[in-house]
Amino acid sequence: GIQVEQSPPDLILQEGANSTLRCNFSDSVNNLQWFHQNPWGQLINLFYIPSGTKQNGRLSATTVATERYSLLYISSSQTTDSGVYFCAVEPRNSGNTPLVFGKGTRLSVIA
Amino acid sequence: DSGVTQTPKHLITATGQRVTLRCSPRSGDLSVYWYQQSLDQGLQFLIQYYNGEERAKGNILERFSAQQFPDLHSELNLSSLELGDSALYFCATASGANTGELFFGEGSRLTVL
DSSP states (O other): OOOEEEEOSEEEEETTOOEEEEEEESSOEEEEEEEEEOTTOOEEEEEEOSSEEEEETTEEEEEEGGGTEEEEEEOSOOGGGOEEEEEEEEETTSTTOOOEEOOOEEEEEEO | OOSOEEEOSEEEEOTTOOEEEEEEOOTTOOEEEEEEEETTTEEEEEEEEETTEEEEEOSOOTTEEEEEOTTSOEEEEEOSOOGGGOEEEEEEEESSSSOOSOEEOOOEEEEEO
């Protein structure tokens, strides 16, 4: 099946710093989503971005489907950005397979 | 708030017992997906229902079963529970039969003692 690899696995930032999280996938996809899992376990939708670039406040994402990767940018990080960021993809060629998740990037933002 | 409601939020039970987790989808969503998140396995797809019918099956154990009712809410039944079933169980919903954008509930945290 499709492989979804996220990097880095762990990231520690000083408040106010910027960061880039990467998601590589091994096959063509119909859809790609980014989620933030906060320290309480909630999975929050960040972006639904099968291709192109989107921005939402301090966060933006870019997916280059032809090269099989997506990037999540976090600018001016805040302590509330801490948690795990997941990339999830829907494989194009796997029938009814729904979202396949990467292992996530654990972000800690310190004041 | 995603609009997806899961109950209970926390559940503690003993090995060998049976529990039922409930999910109410967002208004208008016909698809319900169940995922399991454990420390060593990450987020794993269990099963999908669309408009009352099973549509896709993932790594769901035979001890687990699910259904989607006419009002579109779904239940995940876990039986003969083992210590290793302790996990966060998520329900996610979407409007169509194919994945599209998924919205997740807050999860049900199951602890098996």
